[in-house]
Amino acid sequence: MAFALILFPLLMAGLAAAVPSNRLRPWLLPLTATVHLALVVMALGQADLTGTAGGWLVLDPPGRIVLLLVSTLFMLCSFYAVGYLGHRQERSNRVFCTCLLSFLGLMSLVSWSHHLGLMWVAIETTTLVTAPLIYFNRTQQSIEATWKYLVVGSVGIALALLGTFFLAYSSLHAGLEPSLNFDDLLKHAPELSKPWLHAAFVLLLVGYGTKMGLAPMHTWKPDAYGEAPGVVGAIFAGGVTSCAFLAFLRVYHICTAAGESAYTSRLLLFMGLFSMAVAVLFMVGQRDFKRMLAYSSVEHMGILALGLGIGGPALYGTLLHVVTNGLTKGVLFLSAGNIHRAYGSKSTDLVRGAIRRLPLSGTLFLAGFLAITGSPPFGPFISEFAILNGAFDAGRFLVAGLFLLLLLGVFIGMGATVLQAVQGRPPSAVRNTPYHDGWLTAAPIVILMAMVLLLGLYIPGPLTAMLNDTVRFLEVRP
Amino acid sequence: MLERLIYIALLLIMPPLLLGIINRTKARFAGRTGQPLFQLYYDLAKLMRKGLVLSNTTTWVFIAGPVVTLVTVVLAGLLVPAGPFASPISFTGDLILFAYLFGLARFFTTAAALDTGSAFEGMGSAREVTFACLSEPAMFFALLVLAKVSGTLTLSEMLHGPAGGFPASAVAPLVFIAIGLFVVLLAETCRIPVDDPNTHLELTMIHEVMVLDHSGPLLGVILYAASLKMFVLGAVLLHVIVPIQTGMAWADWALFVIEMGALAVAIGVVESVMARLQMRHVPYLLVAAMLLCGFGFILVVR
């Protein structure tokens, strides 16, 4: 099963590279994605955690959540991508499709891998295969964005590798059989040598944090999200970040198992609040609504870090937030992509009255904004509120207060931009630009929004079970 | 029962006399003989016989003004005890109704004035409502003091004071509110120094300017209601100033009438010896009255 999930998309990627027709190639995306999702569902069906490949590939509860999330998001995005590429026939989409598909495979690898080295390799490779996606538009800006993504991202990832080595050495130093196998490390967590563990945690937090986009390593994010097509933004903000989070979650798991939760939460709370603050800083008065979305992503990565920092009582909310944030980001980026296409601009100086120019996308963009800022009855409200409750249960009142304050800042900063974009009268220039909402470019967003709304009113039993399993899994102490 | 009837009769008949007394007093001070005591009765009789002229700007509100005023003042009168006797109507919290009935009267008087569309009458009604905003608090401070010292919430028991008369500690506050209430009386009944009832400079008037367009029976109603108002407020004030009463009913009636007359004389004296304040200084006077009553309140709750 594991190999099927990982290799099938890679094979299809190869196929995509081979297919000559620019018009047919995109259809490989939904095809692969659907099959992949089906396989994922089957994989989730079988409950045993016994690994394949000598315990290197195990689908544990956190992996299940991320796998399901990203596969779902990817499928919807893939349909959208067909519609989008339909509008971009002037440009070859060979590289685009190939990279997207191989990302799907690597993502599956990340969520399966139980060997930190292997996981690192997978993450690093996702960095490499996603770079061309940003470069799709072939403009000077897009090159610049790609360059920054590669340099900052690679440096961060390199630090993650160093951190991984430190982690391994901490076990070696403890006189154990040195290993990067997650389960071994978890088993011997308490014996690991503390100084090495601390250093490793810092490096891995920074390393995978760069990939998640925590401030101040977020610098590549607004550029990349701003220049990449909306669908790529969605996959980045919902998929890549989630994978990076999963990778970091493993490290966090080991450190907490080692009884270092005081140390980790100290660092994580700092990073979380700092990221949210930076997001607020750059959201206020932000004219470019795609960059604004990037900062919103920074903010939510901060929230995830914060949730982990609070720990125990907030874990449920944090994991739920991975899902709700991923789906909502999908809504936002896809609808923003449509608006961008219709107006030929992503600056609110030109973009006005989107609701009237694109009734569907505009409304969804607005709804997405309300959802992502944590308004009931949408999913993110539930998860953010759960995190808040966790903070109160953990007695971290100051953190809770700052959290709420920053949420307010985010709401004001984001709302000013979004409302400016969707309200008012559209300028006459864009009344009759070619783009109009079509099935392929609108339906996926509607479905995503429906999911977000559903998660706000009713969390399906299986998902609840998965979340609870994960929480229990994360609280195993050897 | 009997004294109720007597009281109602007194309430309805006596008020115009007060104006006569006031005018006589002023005339005496001016060294004139002055108009007969019962002048206002003659005027009213004459006005009631006259026809009337309505401005074609006006609507039903114009007529509602005097009518509502009269009705409310009469009702208010029924809540106030005369001399030693319980008021015809009295229940817990009637003092608030008493105050608010004047509010209702004010609402319709001023509305009627605005109904004519005349700048002068607008001016008058604006002043009326404005000064009311200052005299109202004064009045309520006074009511609070009375309620505190008498320990009851019905106007008549309150004004009669507790069984053994007001406690000595209550004297100072009572003096304060007595002065305050007297100012309020002058303001509410539009006498000097707040207003000048018989000037002919419309710009300097409050009450008179509001009724410029009312004529005939309506004017009569207004004049009568005004005198009633003075009578009612006077009755309240008297209870605070001179809470003395002989045991005998008839003596008390006489006493009450004399007190009322004396009050009228006092008003007349004030009108003769004082000049009308500048319009922009009136608020200070009223604020002063309010502060006096406020001090009284602080004294009793302290």
Next chain:
Amino acid sequence: MSSVWMVLTAICLLGLSGAPGCLLSCRSSAGQRVATLLMAIGGVLGVVGVGTSLGGGSETSLSVPWFLPWGRFAVGIDALAAVFLVPVFIVPVLGSIYGLGYWSQPEHPDNGRRLGVSYGLLAGSMALVVIARDGALFLIAWEVMALAAYFAATAEEHENADVRRAGWVYLIATHIGTLCLLAMFALWRSETGSFALAPALVMSSEVAGTIFVLGLIGFGCKAGLMPLHVWLPGAHANAPSHVSAVMSGVMLKMGIYGIVRITALLPVGPTWWGGVLLAVGAVTGVAGIAYAIGQHDIKRLLAYSSIENVGIIAMGLGLALLGRAQGRGDLVLLGLAGALLHVWNHSLFKSLLFFNAGAIIHATHTREMDRMGGLAKRMPWCAALFAVGAVAICALPPLNGFASEWLMYVGLFRSLSSGGEVAMAAVALATIGALAVACFVQVLGTVYLGEPRSDAGDHAYDPQASMIGPMVVLACGCAAVGVFPMMAAPLLERATQDWMDLSGPVPAIEALAPLRWITVMGLSFVGLIGAAVLAWKMLSRSRTIGTTGTWDCGYAQPTARMQYTGSSFGDTLVGLFAFILWPKKYWPEVRGVLARRSRFRSVVPDAILDRLVVPAFDLVGKYLPRLRMLQQGQTQVYVLYVLAIVIVLYMWGAIGA
């Protein structure tokens, strides 16, 4: 069907009433009629449900598990909820009937449907807020209400920048409130262990105090307690009038309901709770009505008077809280009963007045009162109805405003028997009353009486029955409650019982404040007026009645422009209250022999919003972006950040360890 199910069905009907319209054409009024029908059915069903719930015997609560991490779907109807449910089920229905004429779909093809949907959602969610018995459910209903109100109020967003601005201010304000409520409920949960809104028997006083303050801020934002009222005038002024009516008449009361409910759940608190609420209420009331006098825009004026009434209600609550802290059952009863009755009354006369304002705007196409005048001749019905509303809102007998304020007065006067400083509030209440008279005489006189000041009202006329009807209903409501307040007494007593379990037998309101006398006086007043009218009829038959122009002190050529305007009417009062209002005046500069034409202008901006909040936001917006130089695009710097954070984190961790 049990009462709770009736109410839930009603909520669904109200909430979804707008949905069918979305499927129908935006040019036909069919969808709107369907919506109104659904709302009417829902309203009737709801009222019946509430009635049966009070009747007892019927199922009044429901609690089923809910697939969220916490919380259950728990609802319940007690007397306290019933009090608030009544206006929720009545006013919006009247509003949507009114809307048939005022905001007919064919005339507003591009926002009619949106308005329909959000309006229905608003009504439904408010009812849900009232019956929610679980924190999570409450929050969700609350926020749906807030957002629905936003979309309803900004129906004209695409045409008018003011609407957008007002909406944005509202959105921020309500979000601040919601965040406070999030904190409050989170704290509640971490203390009591669940979101169940059941009375907390034991709670440390600090925590209870914190919850109270958070609730006061959170709910106060919605209710419009000063200084949290900043969103209110703009939103009400720019919303469609029937939406303003519902927002002001009902939605503000949800904030009040929140405070009432949370104080009911908290254990008996210290006296400062009541003191704070009383003080805030007094300030809000006086300042609110003072601001109202300064307004030129009739809807802004009404909005400020809503703030004033919220202040009055808050004073009643404050008295009740004080009474509870001091163990004075009578104060609790009178304060709370007065407050709750005033909730009803305000929803009656304020929606009446907003409907009326809508009719005026519909007829004159302006909100500037100083451009109106003499409408009473053209719109006799509206004039009469407005007069009723005005008398009622000034709390003058014999209408309903007086009944509720009278209860509070009696309560305040009764507090004299112990201490008595509290009774000072009675003076504030009296001042508010006098100012209200000034304010509404001004409106009545400027809008309806005198001569037209401009041609705005030339084509004015009484609107059609669908707009008059609801107003008549509301006016009758005002009269009924005003003359027969004792009808409400039993419900109010039960509500008080729900709010605080008064030890021993409940003192009947009648025993503390004889409402029957209000009836007696009211009836006698009506009787006397009737007699007077008859007398007038006879008299006027036997007299010659001439008509002529207003005398105007013999001025030969009076013109309509010479009339006292609303602003000149209120000028002295605005001057007296300048220390809170900070009015701005722009004098004409008259220079030279033949001065150029120029105009005098006076405005009373909202001190908090326009002199505090907006400048603060501008300041932040000006200086915060300065920090953006941290991200100027050099990759080298970005890499440096990575290195720097590694060091910082290591240090930060080392310090901790």
Next chain:
Amino acid sequence: MTHQLNALLMVVLAINLFALGTSRILALIRIVAFQGAVLAILPLLVHQHLNAAAAVVVLLTIALKGFAIPAIMIRALRDAQIKREIEPLVGFLPSIILGALGTAFSLLFAGQLPLAAQHSGSLLVPTSIATVLTGFILLTTRYKALTQVVGYLVLENGIFVFGMLLIESMPLVVEMGVLLDLFVGIFVICIITNHINRAFSSMDTRRLVTLKE
């Protein structure tokens, strides 16, 4: 054993300083290639008992770090047709001083991290940290895109040095994967640098500042 190792590590450190000092890109690339080759020999010294895996790693490392990657970069350099001078943000002498300071710091810092018995006395940890810091200095103080790639390469070298500590425990596959990833990474970056050169007709990253707040 440890002595040769440390001697070799000293060489690596020296190369770091040279790398900071050179003013010509070509020279820089060559120096770093040499460093890679030197590093490739380390496993032979670290390994107690030589085995096939180690041998493979050594060969692969030499092949990639010593030849393939430099080749790619020199190729990119030739395509770019750009001035061969490195344009430093911070001058060469200051950057050498910075490097020296970094080395000193890492020697001190390494004290914080206790070594396992079998590694006591080896300079692996300080060397790797120093090399990583050198990489950072190159990345942050040079303008040309290509020099930044070199900086990244040095950074990776530093990590490779640390990898020596784990050479027994690190499975071959991972070793390979890491190397391969590194290779592909450099490859992709070089492609991008080419694109940059084509789009901006320069490799000066000072032009890549259009995207900012």
